[in-house]
Amino acid sequence: MGIKGLAITYGLLLTVFPSVLLISLGIWWVSNTVSHLFLHRPGSQQGFLNLSFSLYLSLLLSIPQSLWRDRHLAHHTDRKPGFSPKPLFWVEVLFIAILWFFLFRNFPTFFFTVYLPGFLIGLLLCHLQGYFEHWRGTTSFYGRVYNFFMLNDGYHVEHHLNPDLPWQALVSAKKGEESESRYPPLLRWFEFFSLNFLERLLLERPWLQRLVISLHKQAFQSILPKVGPVKKVAVVGGGLFPRSAIILKSLLPESKIVIIDKNAGNLEIALRFISGVELRNENFTLRNQSEFDLIVLPLAFEGERKKIYTESLGNKVLVHEWIWKRHAQTVVISPFLLKRLNLIVE
Numbered sequence: 443m444g445i446k447g448l449a450i451t452y453g454l455l456l457t458v459f460p461s462v463l464l465i466s467l468g469i470w471w472v473s474n475t476v477s478h479l480f481l482h483r484p485g486s487q488q489g490f491l492n493l494s495f496s497l498y499l500s501l502l503l504s505i506p507q508s509l510w511r512d513r514h515l516a517h518h519t520d521r522k523p524g525f526s527p528k529p530l531f532w533v534e535v536l537f538i539a540i541l542w543f544f545l546f547r548n549f550p551t552f553f554f555t556v557y558l559p560g561f562l563i564g565l566l567l568c569h570l571q572g573y574f575e576h577w578r579g580t581t582s583f584y585g586r587v588y589n590f591f592m593l594n595d596g597y598h599v600e601h602h603l604n605p606d607l608p609w610q611a612l613v614s615a616k617k618g619e620e621s622e623s624r625y626p627p628l629l630r631w632f633e634f635f636s637l638n639f640l641e642r643l644l645l646e647r648p649w650l651q652r653l654v655i656s657l658h659k660q661a662f663q664s665i666l667p668k669v670g671p672v673k674k675v676a677v678v679g680g681g682l683f684p685r686s687a688i689i690l691k692s693l694l695p696e697s698k699i700v701i702i703d704k705n706a707g708n709l710e711i712a713l714r715f716i717s718g719v720e721l722r723n724e725n726f727t728l729r730n731q732s733e734f735d736l737i738v739l740p741l742a743f744e745g746e747r748k749k750i751y752t753e754s755l756g757n758k759v760l761v762h763e764w765i766w767k768r769h770a771q772t773v774v775i776s777p778f779l780l781k782r783l784n785l786i787v788e
Contacts, residue, residue, distance in 0.1 A: 445476045445593070446495055453502050460552070462560040469503050469564025473510070474571055475593045477503065481511045482605055497534060501541055504561055506534035518605055567628065574630040581623045581630075584616070585766075588626045596626065624764075644683040645711070651683060654779075659689045661775040661783045662760075666693060668771060668785055669758050672735045674698045678726045679740040684712045686738045686762075687719055700734070702726045732756055741781065750786055759786040 452468050477499050484492045496507045508531045516522065545553040575581060575598050583589075583596040595601075597612035599621040607615060625632050644651050666672075675697055677687045687699050699719040703709050706723045713721075728749060731737060734757055739750065741762040750759055751769070761784050765774060769784035 445479050448472075449476045449495075449499060449502065453498075456502075460556060462556050462563065465557060465560025466563035466567060469505070469561065470567035470571065471592075472499070472503055473505065473564075473568050474595050477505075477507065477510065478514070478595070479593065479609055481507070481514060483608065493530075496530075497537060500534040501537050503564075504538050504541070506531055506538065508534060518602065571627045574627040577630060578633075580621065582617065582621055583623050583626045585626060589613075641683050651685075651715075654683075655685050655688060657776045657779065658685050658783075659692070661773045662686075662689050662693060664773045665760070665771070665783055665785050668787070669736055669760070672697045672758075674734050675700065675736045675738065676726070676731065676734040677701050677738045679703055679708075679742060684716050686740075687712070688716050690738070691716065691719065697735075736760065738762075760784070761786065 449472055452472060456464060456468060480495065480499070499505075500507045508528060512524075516524065542553075545557055580599050580602050582599045585596060589596045594609045594612045597616065599617050600612045600615040601607070603617070604612075604615055623630055623633070644654060672694055673696075675690055675694065677684065677690065677699060679702070684701060687701050690697065691699050700722060701709065701712060701716075701719055702722045702724060703712075704723065704725040709721045709723055728737075737757050737759045739747075739759060739761040741764070743761070747761075750761055762775075763769075763782050763784050765777065765780045765782050767782065767784065769786070771785040771787065773783050775781040775783055
């Protein structure tokens with residue numbers, strides 16, 4: 443099914459199951475997939491068919507497509523969006539006005555309690571999508587599930603470099619990790635909250651420390667039997683509140699625990715919670731770590747994160763991940779914390 447078929451299918455669903463959720467998600471999804479792709483690559487050589495589909499999208503989304511096209515193409519050329527209304531714009535506005543008047547006149551309750559809220563939420567989602575795609579410079583997200591449903595919209599850096607490239611070809615134009623986010627655009631606000639900031643919330647709250655340790659300990663107990671014998675463990679970034687080191691010292695009493703953190707201040711804080719472990723103030727790299735049987739990496743570890751899963755490291759690695767980063771050997775720490783623990787074995 444082509445992009446036009448997807449838009450027509452959504453329109454049929456909207457007439458059968460109209461709801462705030464379907465309207466809002468539909469405006470966001472169609473605008474960032476079908477409508478976006480259509481304005482770059484209309485597809486049909488017949489102007490009448492393109493015009494008809496553009497009017498259909500305007501009516502479907504209540505967004506004049508000629509306005510959307512001018513603003514978006516200005517964005518691609520780093521121009522301030524300017525707009526000179528052409529006759530087509532007024533035709534689109536007329537179509538939308540007729541639809542709104544029809545809904546208001548015949549279904550006023552639906553119009554005010556379902557359609558308008560859905561429309562406004564959809565516009566908000568579109569705004570957030572565009573904002574976070576360029577929040578810290580144009581950024582891509584390479585998650586497979588997201589890009590399957592979003593027609594490779596996650597390949598945003600690649601799209602900006604090749605705006606006329608078909609969406610199916612964007613995967614082969616992948617730029618790589620230097621312009622990648624760990625989150626899809628609508629979840630990129632997670633980056634507002636430094637993980638170190640969240641760790642500091644634990645420091646003066648013993649009850650929260652006990653809860654977090656309990657949740658993590660259950661996950662470690664479940665997955666450690668798959669690790670095998672462990673004589674020496676590296677806990678990376680274990681400063682601030684060193685929960686992994688505390689748990690491993692309890693579960694592996696015969697093993698040597700080494701906390702590695704490039705922040706000396708964090709290591710000093712760690713001494714408030716744990717003793718009898720080795721502290722190393724250094725920057726950790728995955729290479730040349732053969733002295734350790736097991737390496738534990740935190741959620742905040744960024745440096746060589748993808749190599750953990752793609753390259754042979756010669757170590758067993760336990761890596762804290764977001765709950766959607768599932769691996770073959772894994773255990774959920776807590777749905778509430780959105781975390782899991784993945785085991786990578788040679």
